Structure formats: structure tokens, C-alpha cells
Amino acid sequence: GAVVSQHPSRVICKSGTSVKIECRSLDFQATTMFWYRQFPKQSLMLMATSNEGSKATYEQGVEKDKFLINHASLTLSTLTVTSAHPEDSSFYICSAGPRQGYEQYFGPGTRLTVT
Amino acid sequence: QKEVEQNSGPLSVPEGAIASLNCTYSDRVSQSFFWYRQYSGKSPELIMSIYSNGDKEDGRFTAQLNKASQYVSLLIRDSQPSDSATYLCAPNDKIIFGKGTRLHILP
Numbered sequence: 001g002a003v004v005s006q007h008p009s010r011v012i013c014k015s016g017t018s019v020k021i022e023c024r025s026l027d028f029q030a031t032t033m034f035w036y037r038q039f040p041k042q043s044l045m046l047m048a049t050s051n052e053g054s055k056a057t058y059e060q061g062v063e064k065d066k067f068l069i070n071h072a073s074l075t076l077s078t079l080t081v082t083s084a085h086p087e088d089s090s091f092y093i094c095s096a097g098p099r100q101g102y103e104q105y106f107g108p109g110t111r112l113t114v115t
Numbered sequence: 116q117k118e119v120e121q122n123s124g125p126l127s128v129p130e131g132a133i134a135s136l137n138c139t140y141s142d143r144v145s146q147s148f149f150w151y152r153q154y155s156g157k158s159p160e161l162i163m164s165i166y167s168n169g170d171k172e173d174g175r176f177t178a179q180l181n182k183a184s185q186y187v188s189l190l191i192r193d194s195q196p197s198d199s200a201t202y203l204c205a206p207n208d209k210i211i212f213g214k215g216t217r218l219h220i221l222p
């Protein structure tokens with residue numbers, strides 16, 4: 001299957017700082033990538049759809065100025081959590097697929113802890 | 116809002132038995148379905164895709180799709196403790212996941 005990577009896998013930061021998470025499709029191009037957040041024992045929550053060359057589409061309740069998404073190329077999308085707070089501590093996962101509207105492949109996730 | 120419904124479980128199945136996971140959906144437009152497995156603390160991984168009515172087998176896994184009934188299932192034969200995970204089903208045009216079904220294989 002297709003491979004999606006994420007970096008870093010784990011990050012600890014202090015409250016008020018910003019953290020950037022990268023999502024890369026390694027063996028296919030993706031015009032669209034998705035960002036999810038998952039709290040312990042909860043379901044995946046879609047945060048936003050990242051569109052190459054255009055603005056991301058955010059789900060209701062997700063602050064676009066806090067969660068900055070940049071999809072600068074067909075293989076890379078970044079999520080920046082700005083002015084992170086402890087309540088932003090979560091498991092952030094991206095997904096992408098070689099065919100839009102078909103199977104998605106998930107990155108391994110990034111565990112963010114804000115102290 | 117398109118909806119996918121799964122029994123959240125936990126579904127407990129003895130080792131070696133068949134685990135049956137079910138999913139119903141409300142949108143008749145959905146053409147294909149995917150099953151994902153998520154281990155605790157890990158991201159989901161794709162385990163099965165099914166695009167047409169009927170059964171599709173891959174090793175110990177069989178996916179069944181019935182578009183008329185808007186129903187899709189996943190059977191796991193010879194269940195192993197390593198199959199213990201949360202299973203998510205998703206139609207091809209839906210990128211919002213439900214909670215999935217937690218499966219626990221009893222050794």
C-alpha cells in the first residue's frame with residue numbers, strides 16, 4: 001500500500017510555543033490530505049482538509065488561526081499548532097490517498113504534549 | 116450529514132473463533148467501503164477495501180457488502196489475540212470516522 005510519513009512522532013513543548021508537524025506522502029502525490037486529532041479513548045476527529053496550492057478547509061469548531069495548515073507541494077502538508085496550550089495535547093494524525101475519494105492511508109501520528 | 120453506524124463494543128470473541136463486525140450506512144450514494152484497524156495508541160491502518168456487492172476475501176479477512184441493505188461487514192476467521200483492536204469502517208466519500216468497534220480476542 002501507499003506510505004504516509006509524519007514527523008516528529010512525539011513532541012513535548014512548553015505552553016505558548018508553536019509546533020510544526022509534517023505529513024509526507026512517500027510514494028504517491030496527493031492533492032488532498034486530511035488532518036485528524038484523537039484524544040484518549042475517543043474517535044478520530046477530522047480537523048481540516050489540506051488542499052495543495054489553496055487554502056485548507058476547516059471543520060466546524062476548529063480555529064484556523066490556531067491550527068495553520070500549509071500544503072505547499074503534492075507530497076507535503078504541514079500543521080502548525082500556534083501558541084499551544086495543555087488542552088492541545090493530543091494525538092495528531094494525517095491521511096492521504098493516491099486516488100481522491102478512495103482509500104486513505106494514515107501517517108503514524110504525532111503525539112503532542114504541551115506542558 | 117452522512118452517517119455510518121457501528122456497534123462500539125467491546126466485542127469479545129474466543130481465540131480461534133470467527134469475529135463478525137458490522138457497519139450500516141445511511142447514504143445510498145456510497146460506492147465502496149474500507150475497513151481500518153487501529154491498535155491502541157497507534158494510527159489506523161487499511162486492512163480491506165470492497166467495491167462491489169458480495170464477498171471479498173483476503174487471508175483470514177472477508178468483507179461483505181450489500182448495497183441494497185446499506186450494510187457492510189468484516190469477518191475475521193481463526194481470531195488471534197493480535198486481532199484485538201478497534202475496527203473502523205468508512206465509505207469512500209466519507210472521511211469522518213465514527214468510534215468503531217472494539218474487538219477483544221480472548222486467549
